[in-house]
Structure formats: structure tokens, C-alpha cells
């Protein structure tokens with residue numbers, strides 16, 4: 787748990803430090819916010835079929851009574867929890883990251899699934915004016931991370947001259963980049979928005995009452 791909090795702190799710190807940098811990249815790139823879906827579908831077809839023993843299933847229940855099925859994947863000595871769409875996308879990026887950066891994308895991940903409890907802790911720390919929390923976090927159940935649909939990367943480890951190409955590649959396969967709204971470490975999957983809207987509680991207060 788402590789490690790998790792520490793991770794979240796690092797992410798927040800990182801997103802603060804890289805804000806101007808992100809703006810610079812964003813302004814100079816002139817990338818579209820989204821790429822059209824056909825490119826995305828083509829890439830997904832190339833993903834090798836998942837082997838059963840590559841992951842475990844992980845279930846969570848929302849305050850609205852919806853059961854969410856996520857994947858728990860082991861990579862090296864780390865475990866990651868995420869939506870299966872996210873897993874497909876990250877696998878798609880695996881070779882690209884190895885080619886351009888020499889390391890798998892999984893080694894750059896600082897946050898993927900975040901439980902509503904962790905989200906609330908983060909939010910409360912911001913309310914209590916914790917200087918390490920640079921941006922206002924979403925409330926519990928209101929972050930894409932709470933559905934395994936967002937990923938944060940250690941972008942400070944990516945050489946600045948290579949970062950724009952990485953962002954472009956991630957956008958091409960369907961990621962929305964947080965740098966377009968002030969959070970450059972964050973990448974999320976807009977194709978899961980409809981699903982999240984359907985199952986997420988209207989107000990985080992609902993979550994407290996069922997606890």
C-alpha cells in the first residue's frame with residue numbers, strides 16, 4: 787500500500803514537473819486529438835491470441851451493482867490490473883517501445899488500475915493541500931484509472947526527442963493523451979467511455995454509503 791501511495795505521489799509530481807514540457811510538445815506537434823478508428827482496427831487484428839495462462843481475472847463491483855471484469859497480468863516481477871482492451875493496446879505497443887526505446891512499455895508504467903479507496907485517498911490528500919498532489923484528482927469512481935481504462939507512464943525516462951513520436955503512436959491506436967488536458971503522464975482509452983458512463987455512480991457519495 788505504501789508503495790502504491792508513493793507511486794501515485796511520484797506520478798503527480800512528475801505530471802507537475804512536465805506540464806510546460808507537455809504544452810510545448812502539444813503546441814509544436816499539432817496532432818489531432820483522435821485518429822479515426824480504421825487504423826486502430828487494423829492494428830488489433832495483428833495482436834496474437836492471448837494465452838489463457840498469461841493472466842488471471844480480477845473482479846470488482848461498483849456501488850451501482852455492476853460487476854467489472856479486469857485482467858491481472860504478470861510482467862517480470864510486477865503485476866498489473868487493467869481492462870482487457872487496455873491489455874490489447876499495451877501489447878500492440880510492446881514492439882514499438884522495444885524498437886524505439888529499447889524497453890517494453892510495461893517497464894514504463896507507473897499506474898494502471900487504481901482502486902476507489904486509493905482514488906479517495908488521493909482526493910483527500912489534495913483536499914488537505916498535500917504539496918505533492920499537483921493536480922486536482924478525480925473523486926472515487928470518477929477516474930478512468932478506477933476502471934483499468936487509463937495508464938500513467940514514467941515519461942521522464944523517455945528521451946524528449948522521442949516523446950512526440952511515442953505520443954503520436956499511442957494516439958494512432960486509440961489512446962487519448964492527458965497532455966492535451968494538462969496531465970502528460972496520463973493516457974486513456976476513449977472507446978471505453980460509454981461503458982464507464984453506464985456503470986459509474988452518479989456521485990461519489992453513493993460509494994461512501996455502501997461501504
Ligand SMILES: [Zn+2]
Pocket residue numbers: 897931936937938971972973
Ligand atoms: Zn492517470
